[in-house]
Amino acid sequence: MIFNSFAYFILFLVPAAITFRLVRPVAQPWVCIAFGGSFFVFFSLTQIGGAFGAACLLIFVWETIFSRFYRQGSLLCFVGIAQTILFLIVFKYWNFLTGLAFGAPRHNPLYWAGAFLPLGISFFTFEFIHYAVDRYRGTTPAGTFSEYMAFILFFPTMVAGPIKRYQTFLPGLREPSLEWAADWRVGMTRILVGLAKKFAIADLMTAFTNHLNHADIARAQRWVLPIWLLAYGVKIYFDFSAYSDIAIGSARLFGMKVPENFDWPYARANIAEFWKHWHISLYRWLLDYVFIPLGGSRCRPPRVLVNLLLTMFLSGLWHGAGLNFIVWGLWHGMLLAVHRTWSKWRGEPKSPPSAAGTVAAWATTFVTVNLGWAFFCMDLPTATFFLKRLFGG
């Protein structure tokens, strides 16, 4: 519990947003740094990571200092990327990777019993990598020490995004909106909508999704299984979009705008459109820093499909250190590959789609996306068992 806690609003968001508005512009980045650092330490100590987690604030300090040496075309940018990936491997994937090599913890001589995740590591590392790559390409300004540190320690988005871009964040930091009334009206509405989505919809689905375990799946009547899975699809959308609403609304209280993350993804009529509207900031990050550098769509068709699969493999792995997440990512990679192949074969449609065709396309997208959630919310053996019961009885 972070963004739906009293501490978030009373200790951090409201005082930070008001202080930010009242201080002189030169001090505004330092307000973000002070509150962001305090936020990281407070919620590390109380929620995840403990004292060692809190000490990981030094990662932000180190990153800010090291990033001052980035130049266009400089190899130091790659060193920065490598060390960021190393942080991610050590904290998030160590036990998973060593477990693949050695097996269960009792057989694994490299097993790290005290492993913990620094708060938001999956997200702030992506912002580190974005900055290093764009500095190398010369597509983002350096900014000052305090401005970059404010960017990476901006607490409304630190923990779970939306994944920001420095070149769009910096103008908002240097010249935030002065429309107090409008910003607070929109920001507070967004936050309240997020909280209502979280408590009144997402959390209610837990009554169904709690049954997604081997024992309950084995006992359940077959017709109940798709209801439980659909409930998870509803839950994860309202849960994550609620968090994004709170983060975006919180940033608006500062007079700053951060990227949107969801735009009716379940209403989309194909898997490519789904991914352009689900976790939008992650989709754009993967597009700019994985898919396009691999060659994107400019390669021969078989290589494009490989690029899609590889990108979604990494997406799955990023979502969690587990084989089930990898399968989930590859499931979506396969769907995207099938969609692309079919679109190429069909060619440009000569007329707008029919109503029946649109409904069929939407239903196919909706069902295949929701089937994929089985791998997201259950471990691989349980997900496989679930799908066998669902389709095989």
Add this chain to the structure above:
Amino acid sequence: MFDFSKIASVFSWIKNFFDYLGASREEPPPGAAFLSSPWWLGIWWGLLIGLVLLFCGQTSKFIYIDF
């Protein structure tokens, strides 16, 4: 039988309506200017706060945060 373009424009209006209610859109859709009045804002906030108070007793973690 169905005017699909009309259905699509209705869906578009509904989307914009909910986007404005959710504060992800700055301007209300055509024909819904009443949504920007302070009275409506007060009612909407009251409803949202009521929902939050009614349902907030449950144990609650965000999926993407607690990796």
